[in-house]
Amino acid sequence: MSGTVRLTAAQALIRFLAAQHVERDRVEQRFFGGCFGIFGHGNVAGIGEALYEAPELLTYYQARNEQGMVHAAVGYARMKDRLGAFVCTTSIGPGATNMVTGAALATVNRLPVLLVPGDVFASRRPDPVLQQLEVPWSGDVSVNDSFRAVSRYFDRIWRPEQVIPAAVQAMRVLVNQAETGAVTLAFPQDVQAEAYDFPEDFFAKRVWQVPRPLPDEALLAEAVAQIRGAGRPLIVAGGGTIYSRATEALRHLCEQTGIPVGETQAGKGSLPYDHSSALGAVGVTGTLAANRIAAEADLVVGIGTRWTDFTTASKTVFRNPEVRFVNVNVADFDAVKYGGVALVGDARATLERLAELLGGWSVQAGYRDEVVRLNREWNEEVERLYTLQHGPLPAQSEVIGAVNAASAPEDVVVCAAGSMPGDLHKLWRTRDPKGYHVEYGYSCMGYEIAGGLGVKLAAPEREVYVMVGDGSYLMRSSEIVTAVQEGVKLTIVLVDNHGFNSIGSLSRSLGTDGFGTQYRYRRNGSLGVDSDESPAPVLPLDLATNAESLGARVIRCSSIDDLRAGLERAKQEDTTVVLAIEVDRYEGVPGYESWWDVPVAQVSAVESVREARAAYERSRP
Numbered sequence: 001m002s003g004t005v006r007l008t009a010a011q012a013l014i015r016f017l018a019a020q021h022v023e024r025d026r027v028e029q030r031f032f033g034g035c036f037g038i039f040g041h042g043n044v045a046g047i048g049e050a051l052y053e054a055p056e057l058l059t060y061y062q063a064r065n066e067q068g069m070v071h072a073a074v075g076y077a078r079m080k081d082r083l084g085a086f087v088c089t090t091s092i093g094p095g096a097t098n099m100v101t102g103a104a105l106a107t108v109n110r111l112p113v114l115l116v117p118g119d120v121f122a123s124r125r126p127d128p129v130l131q132q133l134e135v136p137w138s139g140d141v142s143v144n145d146s147f148r149a150v151s152r153y154f155d156r157i158w159r160p161e162q163v164i165p166a167a168v169q170a171m172r173v174l175v176n177q178a179e180t181g182a183v184t185l186a187f188p189q190d191v192q193a194e195a196y197d198f199p200e201d202f203f204a205k206r207v208w209q210v211p212r213p214l215p216d217e218a219l220l221a222e223a224v225a226q227i228r229g230a231g232r233p234l235i236v237a238g239g240g241t242i243y244s245r246a247t248e249a250l251r252h253l254c255e256q257t258g259i260p261v262g263e264t265q266a267g268k269g270s271l272p273y274d275h276s277s278a279l280g281a282v283g284v285t286g287t288l289a290a291n292r293i294a295a296e297a298d299l300v301v302g303i304g305t306r307w308t309d310f311t312t313a314s315k316t317v318f319r320n321p322e323v324r325f326v327n328v329n330v331a332d333f334d335a336v337k338y339g340g341v342a343l344v345g346d347a348r349a350t351l352e353r354l355a356e357l358l359g360g361w362s363v364q365a366g367y368r369d370e371v372v373r374l375n376r377e378w379n380e381e382v383e384r385l386y387t388l389q390h391g392p393l394p395a396q397s398e399v400i401g402a403v404n405a406a407s408a409p410e411d412v413v414v415c416a417a418g419s420m421p422g423d424l425h426k427l428w429r430t431r432d433p434k435g436y437h438v439e440y441g442y443s444c445m446g447y448e449i450a451g452g453l454g455v456k457l458a459a460p461e462r463e464v465y466v467m468v469g470d471g472s473y474l475m476r477s478s479e480i481v482t483a484v485q486e487g488v489k490l491t492i493v494l495v496d497n498h499g500f501n502s503i504g505s506l507s508r509s510l511g512t513d514g515f516g517t518q519y520r521y522r523r524n525g526s527l528g529v530d531s532d533e534s535p536a537p538v539l540p541l542d543l544a545t546n547a548e549s550l551g552a553r554v555i556r557c558s559s560i561d562d563l564r565a566g567l568e569r570a571k572q573e574d575t576t577v578v579l580a581i582e583v584d585r586y587e588g589v590p591g592y593e594s595w596w597d598v599p600v601a602q603v604s605a606v607e608s609v610r611e612a613r614a615a616y617e618r619s620r621p
């Protein structure tokens, strides 16, 4: 029997979290890298006091915005391949609900983060406390119930001793590769500060094993029979390939069998761009190489993918009527999709086993040659788009080319929303499995800079290139301040096109003329559309100066040559640098034999919308 130690509930939680470790492949590491927090009356005396009293347990990081700190935590967890995470503590009310978007993003992307929002008094004595939202139909609801919809595990700690089961269950979910995502422990502000005699062994070091489970042998045999019988097999590598560190196993399997590989957004980097089996991005934002091969594939092996509409081009990318699926996934939820053979297991262990079982088998030489040729042709297309010399303003693809050329293979490019994720998916030449970090599960504007901060905290030895549009920058740039505070260097490339290039071109394709997507003054009652011949002036935004005011070093670039020189100068800096460049809103990267289902208004008074609807009906499968 161990003794007890008298602690507040908050002190107990922090002490427990600091003792948690994970082990995979016999490598042990501490699970929590620290605790982001913004204090208010809902956590300052509880978690705030616990972090203050024992700073050696968890390093405290001050953030600017609660959503931003969850993004940073997610960037960290992704960079750590889910073997590391952050805690995020907030006050009650708005501080808490500011995290809901971050929670959804973590859960969509299956990345671990522990959220500890403060909650209203468990005792209800001072009800309604400042920022408490009461509902007339239930006494035990608080705004934190909104986390239930976006968390993989939720609990509310009504009593101090309840920390013990709640914290253990939180860890179970956070380290489970199939289950992980946002875990929320809502923590009433009075309970946080309340003392209890906790058993000492609750705080002993714990090492959570992260296993590599193998699928059922009979199902493996069935999958292998299907692969051996296929003439044009294709692998689609998703994020699970990278989190499982299965990229070497994948490369080996491809070299042995000649099966080509298309990559999802989260899976990009599974193979280096110039590998003989690489087809690059697949789906809506796919390469011509991958989409051509996908169209005729008779067997598709998905690895660690949840088959989003972007990957499947809204279920149009696989056009062979005979196509069958094999799904390697640690989560059975995803393994059963498309009626595939469900290989529920770890990606690396499963790929190694498949390589054994496929011994002696390979695709035909002609298919291998076709893949090599398509990859070579695609690289020529990338080169063309990298060097357009478009004027007077450059094209975004040239910016991507300049950043790619300036970056080292192990550097990391970070992005999330706008037109850049699609362009990066197609054009970025990945040379390292962790070199490409585009958050496209939630595609959340404002993830870029905050997420980049988390990436750099996880991998300080790499340069981190954050690509951010002007719209995303305006939504959430304030974690630049945190980067400056922590001495964390980000190289931020701010690509300005006076509004939304992405939704602007989508709007034009739907017949609505870029309505609401430009940053212009209101004139004659209108904010302007793309067909305006003499539009109102653009808004007088000076985002470069804005970044300077937050403490970043700023390099203003007026051409691609400027940008190249600026990127070299940025390498010499040891603080966060922002390179600001304007690009042509109308010079986009085309699509390559792909389709995306965005419904067009079925009736409209506008001729262009009616035309777009007719085109939609013709193209819809």
Ligand SMILES: Cc1ncc(C[n+]2csc(CCOP(=O)(O)OP(=O)(O)O)c2C)c(N)n1
Residues within 6 Å of the ligand: 417, 418, 419, 420, 442, 443, 444, 445, 446, 468, 469, 470, 471, 472, 473, 497, 499, 500, 501, 502, 503
């Ligand atoms: C939080 C959030 N709100 C809205 C959207 C929908 N959306 C996707 S891209 C985009 C515009 C992004 O603008 P910007 O960052 O300037 O990139 P650009 O489209 O110009 O490349 C919007 C509004 C989103 N993805 N995330």
Ligand SMILES: [Mg+2]
Residues within 6 Å of the ligand: 418, 469, 470, 471, 495, 496, 497, 498, 499, 500, 501
């Ligand atoms: Mg923009």
